[in-house]
Amino acid sequence: MSHTQDFHDSEFRLLTPAEMGRADTAAIASGIAGTVLMENAGAAVAQAIMSRWPPGRALVACGPGNNGGDGFVIARHLAASGWQVDLALAGERQALRGDAAWHAQQWQGDVSPLPETVPESVDLVVDALFGAGLARPLEGVVARFVESVNAGTAPVCAVDMPSGIDGATGQALGGLAVRADLTVTFFRKKPGHVLLPGRLLCGEVAVVDIGIPAHVLHGLSGASDEAGSVDPGNLVFENDISLWHDGYPWPSMEGHKYHRGHTVVIGGAVMAGAARLTATAAARIGSGLTTLLVSQGSLPLYASTPASIMLQGWQDDAGLHSQLRDPRKSAIAVGPGAGVQRWLEQLVLHVLSLRRVTVLDADALSVFEKTRSAASLSPSDLFRAIEGPCVLTPHEGEFARLFPSLAANGDKLSKTRQAARESGAIVLLKGADTVIAAPDGRAVINTNAPPTLATGGAGDVLTGMIAGLAAQGMPVFEAACAAAWLHGEVARAFGPGLIADDLPAGLPAVLRLIHPASGRQGMRR
Ligand SMILES: NC(=O)C1=CN([C@@H]2O[C@H](COP(=O)(O)OP(=O)(O)OC[C@H]3O[C@@H](n4cnc5c(N)ncnc54)[C@H](O)[C@@H]3O)[C@@H](O)[C@H]2O)[C@@H](O)CC1
Numbered sequence: 001m002s003h004t005q006d007f008h009d010s011e012f013r014l015l016t017p018a019e020m021g022r023a024d025t026a027a028i029a030s031g032i033a034g035t036v037l038m039e040n041a042g043a044a045v046a047q048a049i050m051s052r053w054p055p056g057r058a059l060v061a062c063g064p065g066n067n068g069g070d071g072f073v074i075a076r077h078l079a080a081s082g083w084q085v086d087l088a089l090a091g092e093r094q095a096l097r098g099d100a101a102w103h104a105q106q107w108q109g110d111v112s113p114l115p116e117t118v119p120e121s122v123d124l125v126v127d128a129l130f131g132a133g134l135a136r137p138l139e140g141v142v143a144r145f146v147e148s149v150n151a152g153t154a155p156v157c158a159v160d161m162p163s164g165i166d167g168a169t170g171q172a173l174g175g176l177a178v179r180a181d182l183t184v185t186f187f188r189k190k191p192g193h194v195l196l197p198g199r200l201l202c203g204e205v206a207v208v209d210i211g212i213p214a215h216v217l218h219g220l221s222g223a224s225d226e227a228g229s230v231d232p233g234n235l236v237f238e239n240d241i242s243l244w245h246d247g248y249p250w251p252s253m254e255g256h257k258y259h260r261g262h263t264v265v266i267g268g269a270v271m272a273g274a275a276r277l278t279a280t281a282a283a284r285i286g287s288g289l290t291t292l293l294v295s296q297g298s299l300p301l302y303a304s305t306p307a308s309i310m311l312q313g314w315q316d317d318a319g320l321h322s323q324l325r326d327p328r329k330s331a332i333a334v335g336p337g338a339g340v341q342r343w344l345e346q347l348v349l350h351v352l353s354l355r356r357v358t359v360l361d362a363d364a365l366s367v368f369e370k371t372r373s374a375a376s377l378s379p380s381d382l383f384r385a386i387e388g389p390c391v392l393t394p395h396e397g398e399f400a401r402l403f404p405s406l407a408a409n410g411d412k413l414s415k416t417r418q419a420a421r422e423s424g425a426i427v428l429l430k431g432a433d434t435v436i437a438a439p440d441g442r443a444v445i446n447t448n449a450p451p452t453l454a455t456g457g458a459g460d461v462l463t464g465m466i467a468g469l470a471a472q473g474m475p476v477f478e479a480a481c482a483a484a485w486l487h488g489e490v491a492r493a494f495g496p497g498l499i500a501d502d503l504p505a506g507l508p509a510v511l512r513l514i515h516p517a518s519g520r521q522g523m524r525r
């Protein structure tokens with residue numbers, strides 16, 4: 001994802017519904033008829049259905065727009081392959097326009113009004129009501145039909161997006177959306193396929209080619225300068241190895257432990273486990289040296305720190321500052337187990353003034369909450385101090401403390417991007433659909449995190465992984481993306497029973513799999 005590489009046509013690029021509309025228009029302008037795109041779309045969905053379910057009775061529910069147009073194509077292909085097809089239309093046939101009207105004419109069977117309930121004998125429901133661009137809640141008979149679909153037992157194939165989900169945000173408009181078993185979408189996924197709750201309502205997502213040439217991806221957003229180097233500014237991706245593999249700091253034979261960076265983790269005086277996990281993760285992910293800095297008085301708490309981590313005590317602020325002075329200490333992580341106190345505010349500001357890579361997590365974020373106490377600093381004091389490479393890794397609660405006006409409304413993707421713009425830092429907003437955004441608008445959505453990661457200390461490990469990668473010179477945005485992906489992958493590989501200590505321990509096995517020598521460039525799931 002560096003600025004010198006062009007990721008516009010990455011298969012992991014996500015297109016907003018508006019960008020997808022521009023892709024359709026550009027494809028049509030380049031000579032492919034809209035009716036052909038719709039034919040390809042419908043045929044591909046029918047193919048996906050037939051490769052998963054045996055012929056039976058299908059109810060194809062068509063909406064008034066082009067999503068419904070796809071439904072007419074699907075109905076024709078299923079019927080031609082021996083399915084018994086009932087086609088129901090929400091709206092009037094005469095009101096169909098353009099490509100949808102043309103394909104409706106090719107349908108030889110009956111068209112009935114959309115029923116309020118799905119008949120019991122239906123083996124499969126095809127949801128061709130609305131696509132990813134839906135902008136208002138489902139209502140009336142459509143809403144009742146969708147409730148019946150969700151209450152029923154027949155499997156559901158959604159066309160483009162389960163109807164009711166906003167493809168830009170993954171939110172169910174008005175709280176109601178189709179729950180699908182399979183969603184077949186066209187050309188590229190949309191954010192709504194990977195953000196929650198959209199991702200869960202999609203079931204399996206299949207992306208199919210409908211003949212839109214990849215070159216249209218260059219004109220949808222972003223800009224390229226005369227030298228052809230592309231600003232990936234506003235592009236959004238689903239996280240994948242291919243986005244950051246080239247910048248991954250694999251150790252080289254000429255390397256020296258100092259070339260592999262030096263991560264400093266500043267620990268607190270009460271919760272010693274958190275900073276220990278952070279430091280262990282930094283070391284495991286390849287930081288050449290890792291130092292855990294704690295106050296002299298709390299050294300006994302850290303007695304069981306692994307031997308590979310340098311444990312050092314500081315007496316007072318001056319001592320701590322002098323421990324941080326060496327510029328070879330290339331990344332500093334603060335927050336896990338630090339304790340929310342005045343002292344921490346000043347420490348964070350000092351660390352930021354060093355302009356090293358800084359990863360701020362947990363208490364280092366919460367301590368800037370505006371309402372904490374009248375005398376304390378505020379989020380804007382923090383943002384003003386961020387001048388070097390910095391990653392903030394809030395969970396939803398910490399995010400709300402730092403960005404109260406963004407937290408209340410807005411979808412996860414836009415609020416994380418806005419937070420990155422406001423703070424000047426890379427913001428990684430944690431969750432089952434972690435979003436990582438840069439101040440220039442780049443964003444990546446991580447989709448491989450299993451629910452077992454919701455365990456104490458997992459966030460502390462993530463902080464250490466980011467710091468440890470960035471300490472080795474990996475650009476911070478890529479470091480955050482790589483860490484989020486590896487974090488998820490290690491947890492998946494481990495399976496049930498995961499505790500945070502298993503994450504650093506499980507890294508080597510996953511790193512072996514993605515090492516260049518393994519020949520693996522990326523993975524689609
Ligand atoms: N050439 C193209 O543009 C292609 C489009 N394709 C299909 O076209 C779809 C997009 O088509 P459209 O832009 O027509 O979008 P939709 O088919 O989702 O429908 C939009 C229409 O529904 C109305 N509407 C929106 N919300 C409503 C609500 N809550 N209740 C009632 N009516 C509502 C809108 O006023 C508009 O008339 C994609 O999802 C995809 O399935 C594919 O055929 C591929 C080619």
Ligand SMILES: [K+]
Nearest residue numbers: 127130159161
């Ligand atoms: K749909």
